[in-house]
Amino acid sequence: MLLDKHIGFDEQEGHGVDGSLFVRELMMLDQMGKKSIKVWINSPGGIVMDGYNIYNAILKTKTKVDTICVGIAASIAAVIFQAGRRRVMNEYALLMYHNPYGGGSDELKKMRVSIAKMIAGRTNTTDEDVLKMMDKTTWISATDALMSGFADEIEVSADFNKKHKNTSDAKAMWRESAQVLNSIFNQKSINMSKVANKLGLNPEASEESILAEVSRIVDKASEMEDKMSKMQNEYAEAKAKCDELENALNEMKKKAEDEAEAKAKAEAEAKHEKAKNMIEGFVKAGKIKNESAEKWIAQAEVDFDGIKNLLEELPTTKAANKMENAQGSVTEAELTGVIARTMADARNKFKLN
Numbered sequence: 001m002l003l004d005k006h007i008g009f010d011e012q013e014g015h016g017v018d019g020s021l022f023v024r025e026l027m028m029l030d031q032m033g034k035k036s037i038k039v040w041i042n043s044p045g046g047i048v049m050d051g052y053n054i055y056n057a058i059l060k061t062k063t064k065v066d067t068i069c070v071g072i073a074a075s076i077a078a079v080i081f082q083a084g085r086r087r088v089m090n091e092y093a094l095l096m097y098h099n100p101y102g103g104g105s106d107e108l109k110k111m112r113v114s115i116a117k118m119i120a121g122r123t124n125t126t127d128e129d130v131l132k133m134m135d136k137t138t139w140i141s142a143t144d145a146l147m148s149g150f151a152d153e154i155e156v157s158a159d160f161n162k163k164h165k166n167t168s169d170a171k172a173m174w175r176e177s178a179q180v181l182n183s184i185f186n187q188k189s190i191n192m193s194k195v196a197n198k199l200g201l202n203p204e205a206s207e208e209s210i211l212a213e214v215s216r217i218v219d220k221a222s223e224m225e226d227k228m229s230k231m232q233n234e235y236a237e238a239k240a241k242c243d244e245l246e247n248a249l250n251e252m253k254k255k256a257e258d259e260a261e262a263k264a265k266a267e268a269e270a271k272h273e274k275a276k277n278m279i280e281g282f283v284k285a286g287k288i289k290n291e292s293a294e295k296w297i298a299q300a301e302v303d304f305d306g307i308k309n310l311l312e313e314l315p316t317t318k319a320a321n322k323m324e325n326a327q328g329s330v331t332e333a334e335l336t337g338v339i340a341r342t343m344a345d346a347r348n349k350f351k352l353n
Helices: 019-030 048-060 076-081 105-123 127-135 142-148 170-198 207-284 290-302 304-313 317-327 332-350
Strands: 036-043 064-074 087-090 094-097 138-141 153-155
Touching: 019 036, 019 048, 019 207, 036 076, 048 076, 048 105, 064 076, 076 094, 076 105, 087 142, 094 127, 105 127, 138 142, 142 153, 170 207, 207 290, 207 304, 290 304
Parallel strands: 036 064, 064 087, 064 094, 087 153
Antiparallel strands: 094 138
């Protein structure tokens, strides 16, 4: 894969490497069972947000992803370079790190610290050292990068592309080149056939057809992700609303219970006060003794009218004394019997239990 121009959109240069598209392509390759993926970098950097996407995708792939700086990896492109499992630089390649620019001051401060953490975490350096390096706009050669932990390997250009440098046999070189090219195309055909079968296409489908189907699947997956995200948001909103309604209902129930309890308490107190006033009236009238008033009050709370009618039928203690004086000596047992009979008659009269 290539990062061979600016990253993101630039007003003067136009569209560069689209971060989200790069991620989709890398994720697709990651599902094809490749042994490794190489990302060649020769970029001046660009939009940090696009760079975040690319950096994270390289970190998260199951397939081994190596980053190779084949020229200049500057700004956010140099940060992306650090995400590789194996970081390789050509001996003439350069890295450049500097502070981000554009946007508000607070935003830049936070982004600056974030980028420093990304670099420090992959180079065994401290955030503070990286921040100092960014403040100075630091260029790092391949040799310095290898020595300081910013690269894992240096490739020397003299070791490449010189197999036929001094050959004078053009026909022999043509035959060998043709063999190499045919091998590549045949291998490509086999691989594309497997991809076509996996996509449900004709094994002889063209690259355009395969890419179109892959794009359709990616778009469909993206659409499903959007729908799923929307459904999750709607669910979260609905749940929050249900929780709000449930809390309101619980508050209403508690308020109703408190009001019912207060009402019952008030009614009980009113009933007790009414019974107490009535019984105290009968005590004053001499109908009942003061020491038995509490028992009569308890009965009156249960059956106010019945107890009232019953007590109204009882003779007063003064009347009982007069009856004792008139008839001579009346024992307490006899007086109690008279009262009991009177109460029984009153109960039968008023059909009281």
